[in-house]
Amino acid sequence: MALIVQKFGGTSVKDADRIRNVADIVTKKYQEGNDVVVVVSAQGDTTDDFIAKAAELNPHPSAREMDVLLSAGEQISMSLLAMTIENMGFPAVSLTGWQAGIKTDLNYSSARIRKIDPERVRSLLDRRKIVIVAGFQGISPHNSITTLGRGGSDTTAVALAAALHADLCQIYTDVDGVYTADPRVVKNAVKLDEITYDEMLELATLGAQVLHNRSVEMAKRYNVDLEVISSLTRNPGTKVKEAVSVEKMIINGVACDKHVTRIAVMGIKDEPGMAFKLFGLLAKENISVDIIIQSIGRGDQKDISFTVAEDLGEKTVELLKANQKTLGFQDISMQSGLAKLSIVGAGMASNAGVAAKLFDALASCMINVRMISTSEIKISVIINGDEADRAVKAVHAKFFD
Amino acid sequence: MALIVQKFGGTSVKDADRIRNVADIVTKKYQEGNDVVVVVSAQGDTTDDFIAKAAELNPHPSAREMDVLLSAGEQISMSLLAMTIENMGFPAVSLTGWQAGIKTDLNYSSARIRKIDPERVRSLLDRRKIVIVAGFQGISPHNSITTLGRGGSDTTAVALAAALHADLCQIYTDVDGVYTADPRVVKNAVKLDEITYDEMLELATLGAQVLHNRSVEMAKRYNVDLEVISSLTRNPGTKVKEAVSVEKMIINGVACDKHVTRIAVMGIKDEPGMAFKLFGLLAKENISVDIIIQSIGRGDQKDISFTVAEDLGEKTVELLKANQKTLGFQDISMQSGLAKLSIVGAGMASNAGVAAKLFDALASCMINVRMISTSEIKISVIINGDEADRAVKAVHAKFFD
Numbered sequence: 070m071a072l073i074v075q076k077f078g079g080t081s082v083k084d085a086d087r088i089r090n091v092a093d094i095v096t097k098k099y100q101e102g103n104d105v106v107v108v109v110s111a112q113g114d115t116t117d118d119f120i121a122k123a124a125e126l127n128p129h130p131s132a133r134e135m136d137v138l139l140s141a142g143e144q145i146s147m148s149l150l151a152m153t154i155e156n157m158g159f160p161a162v163s164l165t166g167w168q169a170g171i172k173t174d175l176n177y178s179s180a181r182i183r184k185i186d187p188e189r190v191r192s193l194l195d196r197r198k199i200v201i202v203a204g205f206q207g208i209s210p211h212n213s214i215t216t217l218g219r220g221g222s223d224t225t226a227v228a229l230a231a232a233l234h235a236d237l238c239q240i241y242t243d244v245d246g247v248y249t250a251d252p253r254v255v256k257n258a259v260k261l262d263e264i265t266y267d268e269m270l271e272l273a274t275l276g277a278q279v280l281h282n283r284s285v286e287m288a289k290r291y292n293v294d295l296e297v298i299s300s301l302t303r304n305p306g307t308k309v310k311e312a313v314s315v316e317k318m319i320i321n322g323v324a325c326d327k328h329v330t331r332i333a334v335m336g337i338k339d340e341p342g343m344a345f346k347l348f349g350l351l352a353k354e355n356i357s358v359d360i361i362i363q364s365i366g367r368g369d370q371k372d373i374s375f376t377v378a379e380d381l382g383e384k385t386v387e388l389l390k391a392n393q394k395t396l397g398f399q400d401i402s403m404q405s406g407l408a409k410l411s412i413v414g415a416g417m418a419s420n421a422g423v424a425a426k427l428f429d430a431l432a433s434c435m436i437n438v439r440m441i442s443t444s445e446i447k448i449s450v451i452i453n454g455d456e457a458d459r460a461v462k463a464v465h466a467k468f469f470d
Numbered sequence: 471m472a473l474i475v476q477k478f479g480g481t482s483v484k485d486a487d488r489i490r491n492v493a494d495i496v497t498k499k500y501q502e503g504n505d506v507v508v509v510v511s512a513q514g515d516t517t518d519d520f521i522a523k524a525a526e527l528n529p530h531p532s533a534r535e536m537d538v539l540l541s542a543g544e545q546i547s548m549s550l551l552a553m554t555i556e557n558m559g560f561p562a563v564s565l566t567g568w569q570a571g572i573k574t575d576l577n578y579s580s581a582r583i584r585k586i587d588p589e590r591v592r593s594l595l596d597r598r599k600i601v602i603v604a605g606f607q608g609i610s611p612h613n614s615i616t617t618l619g620r621g622g623s624d625t626t627a628v629a630l631a632a633a634l635h636a637d638l639c640q641i642y643t644d645v646d647g648v649y650t651a652d653p654r655v656v657k658n659a660v661k662l663d664e665i666t667y668d669e670m671l672e673l674a675t676l677g678a679q680v681l682h683n684r685s686v687e688m689a690k691r692y693n694v695d696l697e698v699i700s701s702l703t704r705n706p707g708t709k710v711k712e713a714v715s716v717e718k719m720i721i722n723g724v725a726c727d728k729h730v731t732r733i734a735v736m737g738i739k740d741e742p743g744m745a746f747k748l749f750g751l752l753a754k755e756n757i758s759v760d761i762i763i764q765s766i767g768r769g770d771q772k773d774i775s776f777t778v779a780e781d782l783g784e785k786t787v788e789l790l791k792a793n794q795k796t797l798g799f800q801d802i803s804m805q806s807g808l809a810k811l812s813i814v815g816a817g818m819a820s821n822a823g824v825a826a827k828l829f830d831a832l833a834s835c836m837i838n839v840r841m842i843s844t845s846e847i848k849i850s851v852i853i854n855g856d857e858a859d860r861a862v863k864a865v866h867a868k869f870f871d
Contacts, residue, residue, distance in 0.1 A: 085526045125486045126550055127557035137564050138549035141542040148539035149527055156528035163538050
C-alpha cells in the first residue's frame with residue numbers, strides 16, 4: 070500500500086471518454102489498496118476558449134482577473150472527474166487550489182508555490198477518499214487566486230507529492246515516457262526506463278516537452294520519485310529519480326528546440342561590466358537568455374551573441390536599441406528560425422570523444438553549426454531550423470544505431 | 471454618495487455585448503461617486519452546458535461535486551466583467567463566494583446563507599474599487615463550495631446589501647419592473663412604481679418570476695430597499711420597500727403560475743393528526759405544498775386535496791402510495807396541467823367585493839374554478855392551464871381597464 074499522486078494533463082481529460090479513461094486508471098490504483106491523489110489540468114481547449122473570451126473584452130486584462138478566469142478551468146475538470154469516479158462506485162472529493170492548501174506568492178499568472186498545508190488532503194485520504202486537486206492554481210497571501218504559469222499542473226503534482234511524502238508521483242501524458250529523441254522525428258527512438266533528475270532537467274530545458282523543468286527541479290530538491298507514463302497505453306513509463314540502476318548509456322537523449330532566435334550585439338566597448346549591464350537589463354525584463362558567445366576583443370571592442378526564445382526576439386532587440394547609448398554598442402542584428410539540438414547524458418562528462426562524434430554526425434550531413442555550448446552532462450549546438458529534423462535523425466543514428 | 475449593490479442575471483451577461491452593457495451601467499453609478507458592489511450570475515447557457523456535461527458522466531452526480539462544477543460559472547462571468555471594467559479605465563476586483571465571506575450551511579445545491587463577513591468587500595470599497603461578487607455560491611462550515619439553489623444570485627445580492635448596510639439593492643433583469651400582469655400575456659399591463667415586500671412576496675410565490683421569494687423575504691427581514699430594473703432600457707424600475715408612498719391601488723397585480731399539479735388523497739380516516747402525518751411526511755422530503763383543501767368528513771372519512779409544483783407531482787404520489795398503510799387512505803389521484811391565478815394587493819384586506827369582482831371576471835368568460843385560497847393580501851384560484859392566459863387577460867381587464 071502506497072501513497073501515489075497522479076497528474077493528468079488537459080488532453081487526458083478533454084472529453085467524456087478520456088475522463089472515463091482517467092477514472093479507470095485512478096480507481097485501479099485505488100482498488101489495489103493505494104491512497105490516491107489526482108491532480109488535473111483544465112480540459113483540452115478550455116484555457117484557449119477563456120483566453121479568447123477575455124481578449125474580446127480586454128486586450129490587456131489584469132493578471133489577477135485572468136487567473137480568476139483560468140482557474141475556473143480546473144474547477145470544471147476536477148468536478149467532472151470526481152462525478153465519474155462516484156459513478157463507478159468509489160468515493161471522490163475534489164478540491165480547488167486553496168482548498169488543498171496550495172499557498173503561493175503574489176505573482177499572478179506565474180506564481181510560485183511557497184508551501185502546502187496538506188492537512189485537508191491527508192484527512193480525506195485517511196477516510197479513504199480519492200482526492201482530486203485542481204492543478205495549476207493556488208492562493209496568494211492575500212487570499213486571491215493565483216495560477217502557476219506553464220507546466221503548472223506538473224508542479225502542483227510534485228509539490229503535493231513532496232508535502233504528502235508520497236511514494237510516487239506519476240505524470241500521465243500522451244507519450245509513454247522519455248525517449249532518446251522525439252519519436253515523431255526519429256523512427257527508431259528508444260524509450261528510456263530510467264533517467265536521473267539532472268538529465269531530465271537538461272532535456273526539459275532543451276525542448277523535450279515531456280515535463281516542465283520547474284517540476285523536475287522540485288522533484289530533485291525534495292527527492293520525489295517521478296514516473297512519466299502514458300494515459301492511453303497502460304505500458305510502464307520512464308522513472309525519473311536521483312540515481313538510476315541500469316548500466317549507463319553515454320548519452321540518454323537527443324533533444325531539439327526549434328524556436329530559437331539569435332541576437333548579435335556588435336561593437337560593444339571592451340570594458341569590465343559591459344556584459345553585466347547588458348544581461349542585467351534583460352533579466353530585469355524577465356528575458357531569459359540561453360547560449361552566450363562573446364568574441365575575443367578587437368582593439369577596444371567586442372561582439373556578444375546570445376539566443377533567446379523566438380517569441381522574445383523582437384522585444385529583446387527593441388529593449389537593447391532603446392538603451393543603445395548606455396550600452397554603447399554600434400550595431401545589433403537578429404536571426405530567427407534557428408534550432409538548438411542537444412545531446413544529454415550523465416556519462417558524457419567522463420567519456421572523451423562524445424563531442425567529436427556529434428560533430429562528425431552533423432558534418433557528414435553537411436549541417437553547419439552556428440554556436441556551441443557545453444556543460445557537464447550536455448552539448449548543445451545552434452543550427453538552422455529547417456535542418457533540425459535531419460540533424461536529429463543523423464545524431465540519433467550515430468549514437469543509438 | 472451611496473453604497474449600491476447591483477445584481478445582474480445570466481441573460482444580462484450572456485455575451486460580450488451584454489457584458490459591456492453591464493460594465494456601462496456599473497461604471498456610471500461609480501462615476502457619480504457611489505460605492506458599487508456587483509453580483510453576477512453565470513453567463514446565459516453556462517449552467518445548462520455544465521449540467522449536460524455532468525449528466526454524460528454521471529446521471530446522479532453528488533450535490534457536492536455539482537456545486538463545485540456550477541460555481542465555476544460565476545467565476546467565469548465575474549472575471550470577464552472585471553476585465554471589461556478595467557478596460558474602461560476603472561478599478562475592479564472580482565471575488566468568489568468564499569472570498570466575499572458568504573458563509574452558508576451544509577446543504578449542497580440549496581444552501582442557505584448563515585452570515586456574511588463583509589470585511590474584505592468593505593476594505594476594497596474603502597479603496598474605491600468596484601467589487602464584483604459571484605452570485606449563487608458560498609462556502610460551508612467545512613470549507614466546501616455550496617450553491618444557493620434557484621434565485622440564489624438575488625439572495626446573494628440582498629444578503630450583501632444587508633451586511634453592508636447598502637442604501638439600495640438593484641436587481642437588473644430583462645423586464646423593466648413589476649407589472650400588474652405578465653406583459654407578454656396582457657398587452658395593457660401597467661408597470662408599478664412601488665410595491666411593498668409583502669405584495670412582492672405574494673407575487674414571487676405566485677409565479678411572477680421577477681424576484682425569487684427567498685430574496686424578498688430577506689429584504690423584508692433586513693429592511694433592504696430593492697429595485698427591480700431593466701438592464702436594457704435605462705428606465706426607472708419598480709421599488710420594493712416596507713411602505714409605499716403612492717395612493718394604493720386595491721390590487722397591485724395579476725400573477726399566474728402554469729405549472730401546478732393537484733393531488734387528491736381520498737378516504738383518509740377522520741382522526742386528529744392525520745393531516746399532520748401526511749404533510750409531515752411531505753415536508754421531510756422537501757416537498758412544498760401550496761393550496762390545501764380538506765373536505766368536510768363523511769362519516770369517519772375525509773378527503774384532502776393540495777397542490778404542488780408540477781415537477782414534484784409524481785414523486786409526491788409515489789411517496790404517499792409507499793406510505794398508504796400508515797396514512798390509511800383509500801385512493802389517490804393526480805391532475806397536472808393546472809394553473810394558479812392570483813391577484814395581490816395590500817388594499818384587498820380592507821376592500822370588500824374584490825373576490826366577487828374576481829369571480830365575476832372568471833365566470834363571464836366561462837372559466838371553472840377548481841380550488842380557492844385566500845390571505846390578507848391575495849386571492850388565488852386553481853384553473854385549467856390551457857385557460858390561464860385567457861383568465862389573466864379577463865381579470866386584468868376587470869381590475870385595471
